[in-house]
Amino acid sequence: MRYPNWTRTGRASILDRWIPPPAPSLSSDPHAMQDTAAAAAASSIAPYMDIEAVIRPTPRADGKHIAYLSDASGTHQIWTRPLEGGAARRLTDMDEPVGTLAYSPRSHDLLFTTDCGGDERHRFWLLRDGDRTPVALTDDPATVHAWGCWSPDGTHIAYSANARSKTDMDVYVMDVATRAATRVLVASGYRDVLAYFPDGESLLVRDWSGGPHDQVLQRVTIGTGSVENLLPHTGRAEYRAARMRRDGSGFHVLCDQDSDHFRIGFVPADGGAVQWLVEESGKSIEAMAVAGDGHLGYVVNDHGWHRLCLRDAAGGQDRRIEGLPPGIAGSLAWIPGTDTLVFPYEGARTPPSIWTARAADAQAAPLVVSDAGTLSPAGFIEPEVALATSFDGLGVPCFVYRPATPPPPSGYPAIVIVHGGPAMTWSSNFRGDVQYLASRGIMVVAPNVRGSTGYGRRYHELDDKYRRMDSVRDLHAVRQWLDGRADVDRDRVGLFGRSYGGFMVLAGLTAYPGSWKLGVDFYGIANFHTLLQTTGPWRRDLRAAEYGDPRADAELLAEISPIHRMDRLQAPLLIVHGMDDPRVTPGESEMLYSVLRGLGKPVQYLRIPHEGHGFGRRSNRQAVFAAFEAFLDQHL
Numbered sequence: 001m002r003y004p005n006w007t008r009t010g011r012a013s014i015l016d017r018w019i020p021p022p023a024p025s026l027s028s029d030p031h032a033m034q035d036t037a038a039a040a041a042a043s044s045i046a047p048y049m050d051i052e053a054v055i056r057p058t059p060r061a062d063g064k065h066i067a068y069l070s071d072a073s074g075t076h077q078i079w080t081r082p083l084e085g086g087a088a089r090r091l092t093d094m095d096e097p098v099g100t101l102a103y104s105p106r107s108h109d110l111l112f113t114t115d116c117g118g119d120e121r122h123r124f125w126l127l128r129d130g131d132r133t134p135v136a137l138t139d140d141p142a143t144v145h146a147w148g149c150w151s152p153d154g155t156h157i158a159y160s161a162n163a164r165s166k167t168d169m170d171v172y173v174m175d176v177a178t179r180a181a182t183r184v185l186v187a188s189g190y191r192d193v194l195a196y197f198p199d200g201e202s203l204l205v206r207d208w209s210g211g212p213h214d215q216v217l218q219r220v221t222i223g224t225g226s227v228e229n230l231l232p233h234t235g236r237a238e239y240r241a242a243r244m245r246r247d248g249s250g251f252h253v254l255c256d257q258d259s260d261h262f263r264i265g266f267v268p269a270d271g272g273a274v275q276w277l278v279e280e281s282g283k284s285i286e287a288m289a290v291a292g293d294g295h296l297g298y299v300v301n302d303h304g305w306h307r308l309c310l311r312d313a314a315g316g317q318d319r320r321i322e323g324l325p326p327g328i329a330g331s332l333a334w335i336p337g338t339d340t341l342v343f344p345y346e347g348a349r350t351p352p353s354i355w356t357a358r359a360a361d362a363q364a365a366p367l368v369v370s371d372a373g374t375l376s377p378a379g380f381i382e383p384e385v386a387l388a389t390s391f392d393g394l395g396v397p398c399f400v401y402r403p404a405t406p407p408p409p410s411g412y413p414a415i416v417i418v419h420g421g422p423a424m425t426w427s428s429n430f431r432g433d434v435q436y437l438a439s440r441g442i443m444v445v446a447p448n449v450r451g452s453t454g455y456g457r458r459y460h461e462l463d464d465k466y467r468r469m470d471s472v473r474d475l476h477a478v479r480q481w482l483d484g485r486a487d488v489d490r491d492r493v494g495l496f497g498r499s500y501g502g503f504m505v506l507a508g509l510t511a512y513p514g515s516w517k518l519g520v521d522f523y524g525i526a527n528f529h530t531l532l533q534t535t536g537p538w539r540r541d542l543r544a545a546e547y548g549d550p551r552a553d554a555e556l557l558a559e560i561s562p563i564h565r566m567d568r569l570q571a572p573l574l575i576v577h578g579m580d581d582p583r584v585t586p587g588e589s590e591m592l593y594s595v596l597r598g599l600g601k602p603v604q605y606l607r608i609p610h611e612g613h614g615f616g617r618r619s620n621r622q623a624v625f626a627a628f629e630a631f632l633d634q635h636l
Helices: 036-042 432-439 457-463 465-483 500-511 528-534 537-547 554-560 562-568 587-599 618-635
Strands: 006-008 015-018 025-027 054-059 065-070 077-082 098-103 110-114 123-127 145-150 156-161 170-175 180-185 191-196 202-207 216-221 227-230 239-244 250-255 263-268 275-278 284-290 296-302 305-311 340-347 350-358 363-368 384-389 395-401 412-418 443-447 488-498 518-522 573-578 603-608
Touching: 054 098, 054 340, 054 350, 054 363, 065 098, 065 363, 077 098, 098 145, 110 145, 123 145, 170 202, 191 239, 202 239, 239 284, 250 284, 263 284, 275 296, 305 340, 384 465, 395 432, 395 465, 412 465, 412 500, 432 443, 432 618, 443 465, 457 465, 465 488, 465 500, 465 554, 488 500, 500 518, 500 562, 518 618, 528 537, 528 554, 528 587, 562 587, 573 587, 573 618, 587 603, 603 618
Parallel strands: 145 191, 412 443, 412 488, 488 518, 518 573, 573 603
Antiparallel strands: 006 015, 025 603, 054 065, 065 077, 098 110, 110 123, 145 156, 156 170, 156 191, 170 180, 191 202, 202 216, 216 227, 239 250, 250 263, 263 275, 284 296, 296 305, 340 350, 350 363, 384 395, 395 443
């Protein structure tokens, strides 16, 4: 059974009939680019967009089955398969991509989320054991519901939502059988629920009021709504994960409290001092899993590649999991009742798949392998890391994908790709567009400019507020470094980024206008004032903490906004934006396109209906990257 893309009418709480999303539309000079549908059909990048992504493995409570997401159908839907072998079975056929999924700890019931066109106003659905028809647990399409967790007995769920105030995320508990929801905490700002305490009477809540990297952990008592701040500390701290011990003795936490890097600590239930269990000098722990007996699985970020490790409950010698190709693991989970970890894994030459590893022998093996279609991942390019020296002597790490073919006499053309965030990082994950570019003989360089994560908090904070343009200076340093390479054609270097990376594209093209052959901006920030006015109200304060306050820092925001320097643009620009984007709203690209057209600048603009901050439908990715390919053919 298929479920409709319900669209909202004038009153946000009323559901209207389903309206099929329209096709992408292109605004540009009339002969600049062929029709997007025809371009997608003829595109040589298309096979790279067809590669299946298998993600988010979720083991069932009995340890016999696993659910996961696959986009083999064109959008991410839920599949399940027995862990001991057997055929996979598709569980959902939703018209919207599925986001989060979580099994009940006491049954085969499976909760999952969807939004509408990427608008991030997620709804909760429940698949009862053996039932193929999902039941809607929440029914307000105007409300953001942030998934939290199941109760230990599987009768309730806890989550946060902005039903009361669109700027604030209150905490709720729902009786799953009756769908009766109770608001247990009313507070200002953004927060989410990490876990139930084992007694089922209180919740571990993460308060984001200080910003995305300045958080507080709290214990919220369900019956009274009382709040107790946990883990007192000086300075900023970010808490990425928490895992409860079933015996009630405390919980494990992954955080950078009192440290430059993320490490794993144990917080005793009696309120004693944090016991730091796993830390590596100069490296961050990216993910962890805690077994019922206290065994740990964890992931170390080693300069952009991940190292998976095990530690026994007694805290003995750590062991590395062997048998993995170079890559990254996004999460870890112990399969209940076993000594086996399951995790999503991908690398530059490994499309997103699902792997397992047994603690007994610390050997990894693939469980669900992505379908690469007609392409052979063996021929994909693994990056190398080089350092470009910036204006102040800072070394900027750059992932360099050098084509397998020899460079032409003038050198390779190159594309510099800047990651989004800004609090994100480029790592050795799989990127079909990068492998396509390398197959075309185009070098790809992906820098982690200052402000990137993965190199410690000090590096991450080097671009905060009044140091924002220092990261653009880093980008210019990367461009100068490329000029010094004999294998790069200095006259054919383009710039590409998404979201905050789109801001970096616009800033780079206007701050150093003669340096770039072209620019590609996917849903980027053009004006920080309008971004903060129009972004989803539930995330506005989080962005202001990173970029600056619209009133107190008004002059700064005006100074760093590329929209005020568009007269300096020289390179042709391709803009792509999803029309339902709640983070960087389409107004940023509409404004940018209007200004550039008015100035007579070379610009092309592709609007993608019914997509948000990214492209969740394969058909739309095909159209977007067909336009990308045509733009490169024309200008690079």
